[in-house]
Each structure stands twice: as structure tokens, then as C-alpha cells.
């Protein structure tokens with residue numbers, strides 16, 4: 001008989017967390033079916049391991065064989081991991097997948113994670129994330145000055161450059177804090193997940209996104225565990241992970257469209273807004289400056305940024321005459 | 335099955351009187367090493383870290399600090415005795431005042447450890463000094479200190495909103511009436527009990543026999559205002575958005591120190607002693623949390639959560655049978671497991687079944703929240719009971735607290751039953 | 767016996783030192799949160815570093831408070847039988863509990879907590895948020911440090927129990943925090 005394997009996987013999300021959790025459940029099911037039961041994935045959600053942001057360390061140390069999380073959470077540990085999720089003014093999902101699988105992205109990612117005894121694979125995409133819920137309309141750069149916003153990570157740094165005060169609020173107190181003007185704005189994900197937190201009840205302005213145009217989750221695999229698997233199971237795992245990421249992108253599109261329709265129907269107070277051009281220009285410049293600083297600090301970061309920017313330029317030129325041209329055309333005729 | 339045996343062993347060990355926190359931790363250690371090996375405990379630093387980064391729990395030391403300062407400066411006593419005097423010759427005035435102060439604290443925090451301990455510090459000595467029955471006094475404090483779980487803002491509701499995918503605002507609104515009814519029934523219970531047994535909660539003697547009732551009320555009102563103003567500042571800072579609920583507890587602590595200065599009760603020694611008491615009691619609360627997290631870690635990693643899932647799958651498929659049995663299961667589990675575990679293990683299993691039956695999820699969520707509140711109070715593992723015991727004088731026994739809480743648990747079950755049977759009284763409906 | 771008394775007093779001094787640090791952290795934490803609220807509301811200014819400092823201090827308060835509360839007997843017990851027992855019997859409960867529960871638990875947390883903190887040190891881990899605090903290994907190392915002191919406080923329970931058995935000391939009440947309320 002052939003050997004059977006069970007891989008324990010820690011996910012950053014709670015149990016039955018929509019879309020993200022569906023992705024891992026479907027993934028585990030696919031792996032088991034494809035391997036005819038020889039490879040099983042046992043998923044532990046955040047309520048079990050209690051360490052949503054400990055997934056990196058736990059997989060690295062072998063406490064878990066696999067993880068499902070997002071690369072940019074590890075920015076404080078390994079700065080170069082930041083670039084494998086999504087970057088402000090960066091590539092969209094299609095372009096970014098092309099970069100991963102055909103533009104050298106995967107190789108760069110393995111180079112970064114290999115040093116930490118892990119392999120990382122794309123693990124599902126949210127699509128363009130919304131720019132956040134604001135209680136006041138933002139009409140000029142001045143309106144952003146001193147604005148208190150829950151916006152973590154690198155995007156928070158960009159916002160800080162244009163005068164926003166990024167603010168930490170415990171997730172459990174976000175709703176109360178926004179409702180009572182302790183903070184002025186909240187960035188979360190997109191309609192499907194934001195709806196659950198109820199921000200539409202207390203904030204009227206929903207801004208379009210720019211800071212996470214294609215948030216890619218990740219599967220982490222402990223390298224020793226990976227090497228112990230027979231080649232056919234490795235291949236099954238690889239295919240299942242790739243399928244999972246595609247499934248999640250599609251699922252996000254579907255769930256967000258549905259949630260957005262519901263918000264429009266039930267909360268007519270909600271208005272979609274886009275930041276004025278001068279704000280975008282200021283944030284674009286700020287982003288560029290921060291990238292330059294990151295590149296100066298680490299050779300590896302410079303290599304990744306360079307790869308992404310040049311790939312984006314070439315890929316975008318084609319997106320311009322294909323996707324964008326099509327959407328523009330549709331906007332004209334409708 | 336190891337998880338179940340571990341519960342039994344922990345229960346027996348607790349009775350030996352070794353500190354609760356380390357009994358939990360130690361029992362978990364033996365079962366954990368036996369079933370999974372030492373390396374299971376490599377997860378412990380992560381779990382401790384998640385408590386460290388759970389900033390909502392910062393309210394615990396901060397509220398305790400406020401309570402200790404109010405107690406050391408006698409301002410708490412002044413607040414409660416004056417409120418009690420307002421009730422004149424009516425017995426039970428202090429208990430009712432305690433419930434009202436508990437309700438106010440409940441509206442400013444959702445952290446049970448914070449409010450039970452603060453209430454214990456503020457009102458237990460006063461009630462005992464006025465010859466209240468120990469059981470009545472401790473039961474009142476545990477019950478009103480735990481109100482924070484159902485009165486918004488509430489952590490249970492936020493977690494349930496997350497697990498069930500319901501907007502937090504809707505849950506908060508729906509919880510208001512059940513909370514009010516609960517507070518009302520607590521007060522009614524005190525009134526009825528003291529009518530039947532006045533000696534359990536003696537009326538406050540008048541300070542000055544010659545004063546008219548009018549003068550008495552005026553004097554009482556004057557004495558209430560400063561400490562009440564402090565509580566209003568705490569609450570007000572949340573309602574106006576100056577501070578988050580957690581931060582408001584720091585305003586409470588600093589405010590208490592300011593009050594002490596105004597009343598010439600301030601000294602650096604007082605603040606330092608208050609800090610020492612705060613550290614002592616805070617450590618007691620968090621040691622329990624850490625011991626319990628080791629315990630629940632061993633429980634779930636030895637398959638306890640899967641076992642629970644299997645049991646739940648056997649619940650009946652008809653609406654009323656399902657609701658009633660689900661409530662009983664949650665109530666019974668609440669004797670043993672912490673509410674966060676229940677929300678994350680049980681609720682995801684029950685939710686789709688309830689949804690398929692056409693049950694109104696908002697109503698279902700409120701039922702669960704009411705039920706989980708009770709889990710803090712049920713012996714032997716109700717955390718509120720431990721917390722109060724931790725700050726109570728030695729002559730208040732664990733058994734006093736266990737017995738004292740029973741009437742309040744019955745009231746909660748009554749309210750739960752009312753919400754089940756007459757959801758429309760609470761502005762809800764059972765189905766869509 | 768003499769050296770037991772010496773050891774007991776030395777260990778007790780360690781726990782009190784933890785308590786002293788936790789008290790300072792407690793006062794600083796209250797001031798820190800108050801300061802953050804005031805600067806945000808009055809001056810509309812937010813510092814993520816100061817916000818993170820809040821939970822750093824709060825962690826020190828409750829973690830280092832644990833060995834201190836072991837020394838002051840502040841940890842809650844179920845006293846159904848315990849209160850009525852003789853001093854000797856209480857001493858046995860505490861001695862056995864310290865050896866079987868407290869010290870092994872402390873050892874495991876110190877052992878795994880050490881590599882937890884070491885990892886953070888080797889990675890140079892810091893906050894991932896804008897303007898957050900660097901050097902996360904410092905706060906992470908409070909975990910093994912606390913565990914070490916919980917271990918010494920456990921040993922202290924043993925020495926104290928021996929003194930009680932020898933008739934040199936007594937358990938007062940069943941915990942001193944009981945004097946609080």
C-alpha cells in the first residue's frame with residue numbers, strides 16, 4: 001500500500017470566515033479527492049491556534065506543516081515579504097498572476113521564503129479592495145490632513161505621507177469607534193466582508209480602491225514537509241493551490257457583486273466616491289518615494305520592486321488596449 | 335474523550351484549594367504531554383502573545399485601578415451609601431444601587447473581568463459593612479458585573495456578529511431591551527426578596543435623626559454627584575467618541591485620582607498602594623485566562639472540538655426542539671468552556687441549521703448571547719465567580735458565591751425563556 | 767533550616783521586584799492611554815508608537831504581576847475545604863501543587879518562550895504598522911522572563927511551605943488580596 005499523509009494547516013482566519021475560509025475548505029477537499037485519500041489537509045482556524053499572525057513562525061518551526069495567510073503580514077519580520085500581496089498603484093489580479101507564473105514572481109518569492117525554510121504559493125485573490133469607509137466626504141488634500149483612519153501596513157505609510165493619522169483600533173471596537181467619531185475612516189476589504197461589520201450603517205462615503213489592487217493570499221509550506229512528500233502528491237498539492245487561488249478570485253467577484261447589490265438596495269445612504277486627482281497624485285508620489293527608500297535598504301527588495309515595475313509597465317500597456325478599452329467602450333454605450 | 339476526562343480531573347483538583355489558574359495550567363500540562371507530547375506547549379507563547387495584543391483586555395487593569403482608587407478614597411462608599419439612602423427606609427437600597435452602577439459600567443465596557451472586579455471592589459465592602467447577607471451581596475455583584483456582556487458595547491455580540499455574519503449595529507440595538515428587562519428583573523427580585531426577608535439587606539439608617547426626608551434626599555444627592563460625575567465622564571467619553579470603550583477606562587482611573595485630589599484624599603502613597611492592589615488583582619484575572627487557554631488548547635488539540643461537533647450533529651431537525659436543545663447544550667457547555675470557544679466551535683455548526691429552518695438569525699444571536707452571559711456565572715467554572723472570590727475578604731466563601739448566584743441565574747433563564755416564547759415583547763421575531 | 771529561611775526570603779525578594787516593576791508599568795500605562803486620548807482628541811495627533819506602547823506596558827503589568835501575586839497569595843482558590851484545613855495540610859497542598867503544577871508549567875513556557883523571543887531577535891522583528899515600535903524581541907522576551915520568575919515564585923511556595931511545616935510561619939487568611947474588598 002502507498003503511504004498516507006496528513007498535513008496540518010493553520011489559517012489566519014477564523015472558522016467559517018467567508019470566501020477566505022471557503023477557499024481553504026475547498027482546497028482541502030480537492031486535495032483529498034485528487035489523491036484518492038492519500039493526502040489529507042487538516043485545517044486549524046484562528047480560534048484553535050489563537051495566533052492569526054503567528055502562522056509564519058509556526059510553519060517555519062514546523063509546528064504546522066502548512067499555513068494560509070497573506071504575505072504582507074510578515075513585513076515587520078522580513079521586509080521583502082511585503083511585495084507578494086499587493087502594492088499601492090500596482091498590478092491588478094490578472095497582471096499580478098501573470099507576473100507570478102510567467103514574469104519571475106514565483107522565483108523571487110521562493111528566494112525570500114526559502115531563507116526561512118518555507119515555500120510560498122499564491123493562495124487566492126480578493127480583487128481590487130475598496131478604499132475605505134469615510135464619514136465625511138474628502139474633497140481635497142486638506143480634508144485628509146489630520147484625518148484619523150484605521151489603515152495598517154504599507155498603505156498606512158502612504159496615507160501618513162499625505163497627512164492622514166493612521167490609528168490602531170482593536171477590531172472589536174472598530175464599529176463603535178467609527179460610529180462615535182473616535183476615528184473618521186476605516187479601511188477593510190470589499191463589500192462582501194465589509195457588510196458583515198456594518199460600516200454601511202454608520203458611514204455614507206465608500207471610496208474606490210488604489211492601495212490594494214489585487215490582494216493575493218498565500219499558502220505557506222514547510223520545506224522539509226514538502227520534500228518528504230512523493231512527487232505525485234507534491235504535484236497534486238501544487239495544482240490544488242493554483243486552483244484555489246483562481247477559485248477565490250472568482251468567488252470574491254461573485255460575492256462582492258452580490259453584496260454591493262444588497263448595499264445599494266438596503267442602504268441608499270451609501271455613495272461611491274473616488275478621491276480627487278490631486279490626492280491620487282500626492283499618494284502616487286508618496287508611494288514612489290517609499291518604494292525608493294525600501295529599495296535603498298535591501299538589495300532583494302530592489303530586485304523585486306524592479307521586476308514588478310517593469311513587468312507592470314509592459315503588462316499594463318496591453319491591459320490598456322484590451323480590458324480598459326473594453327470597459328471604456330461599455331461605459332460609453334450604456 | 336481525553337478532553338472530557340480532563341474536565342473531571344480539573345474539577346476534583348480545584349476542590350483541593352490550590353490556586354485556580356495553576357490548577358488549570360497544571361492539569362492541562364499532564365494531559366497535554368500524555369496525549370500530544372511536550373511540543374504541544376510550543377503553542378503557549380503564541381497564545382500568551384495573543385492575550386498581550388488583545389488591547390480590549392487593557393480595560394481590566396484600568397477599570398480595576400479606578401475601582402481601587404474609588405475604594406481607597408472612600409468615594410465609592412459615599413456614592414453607594416448615599417444612593418442607598420435615597421431609598422429611605424426601604425431595605426435593599428444598596429443592592430439596587432449596585433445593580434444600577436453595574437448597568438452603567440456595563441454600558442461602558444464589555445469585559446467581564448473588568449466590571450466584576452471593579453464592582454467587587456466598589457460595593458462588596460459597603461454591603462458587607464451594612465450587614466448584607468453574603469450570598470445576596472456576592473450574587474448581586476457577579477450578576478450586575480456580568481451585564482456588560484449583553485448591554486452594548488459587548489464583546490459577545492461582536493464575536494457573534496462576526497461568526498454569524500450579522501451587522502454589529504443591529505445586534506447592539508436588539509440587545510438593548512433584553513438588557514433592560516434583565517436589569518429590571520434583578521431590581522424586582524431584590525425588592526421582593528427584601529420584602530420577604532428584610533434582614534438579608536437592611537435599610538440604610540438615616541445619618542441624622544432630626545433631618546427631614548427632604549433634607550436627607552438633598553444631602554444624599556449632593557454626595558452622589560462627584561463619583562457619579564466620574565462615571566458619567568467615562569460613559570460620556572465613549573458616547574461622544576472622545577475615547578474607545580477601552581480607553582475610557584483610563585479616563586476613569588485618571589478621573590478617580592483627580593477626584594481624590596479634590597477631596598484631599600490624594601497622596602503618592604495612595605496611588606502606589608492602589609497600583610500594587612491593581613497589579614495583584616489583574617495578575618489573578620490574567621493568570622486564570624492563561625491557565626484556561628492552556629486548558630482549552632489541550633482540549634481542542636486532543637480532539638475535543640471534533641467530539642462536540644459530532645454531538646451537535648445529532649440535534650433534532652424541528653424548530654422548537656432544535657432551539658430548546660441548542661440552548662440547553664450551550665448552557666451546559668457554558669459550565670465548562672469559555673464563551674469565545676463556544677462562539678467559535680458551536681455557533682458555526684448551529685447557524686446553518688437554524689438558517690435552513692428559517693429562524694431569524696438576529697433573534698438566534700441574542701438568545702445565544704443571553705445564554706453565554708449565563709456561562710460566566712454558572713458554578714463550578716464561571717469566571718465571574720472566581721474573579722469576585724479573588725477580591726473578596728476571606729470570610730466570603732466560594733460556596734457563598736456559588737449559592738448567591740443561583741437566583742440570578744434563574745432570572746437569566748427566565749428572561750431567555752421569555753425571549754424564546756415572546757420575541758415580539760423584545761422587538762424581534764422568531765422567523766423572518 | 768537557616769538556609770531555607772535565607773532562600774525563602776531571597777526568592778520572595780525576587781517576586782516583590784517583579785511586583786515593583788509591574789506597579790511602575792501600571793502607572794505608566796494609565797498615563798500613556800490618557801495621554802493618547804488627549805493628544806488625539808485635543809491636538810488631533812496620533813502616534814502608533816505610543817499606541818503600541820500601551821499594550822507593551824499592559825503586558826508587563828499582568829505578566830510580571832503573576833509571580834508577585836503568587837508571593838502575596840493573591841491567586842484565587844476554591845476554598846470549599848481549604849479554609850478549614852490545618853496549617854500543615856495547607857502547606858502540603860501548596861508544596862505539591864508548586865512542584866507538580868507551577869514549576870513544570872513555568873519551565874515549559876520559559877523553554878518555548880525563549881525560542882519564541884529568540885526568533886523575533888534573529889529576524890529583527892518590528893511593528894508592521896506605520897510608525898510602529900521596533901525591537902519586538904524585547905516585549906516577546908517578557909514571556910520567558912516572566913516564566914522564569916513564576917518558577918522562582920513556585921520554588922518560593924515550596925520554601926514557605928517548609929517554613930510553615932516547621933512552625934516558623936503561618937498562612938494568613940487564604941489570600942491577602944482578600945483584604946482588598
Ligand code: NA
Nearest residue numbers: 129187188189
Ligand atoms: Na484591506
Ligand code: NA
Nearest residue numbers: 440443482487
Ligand atoms: Na457592555
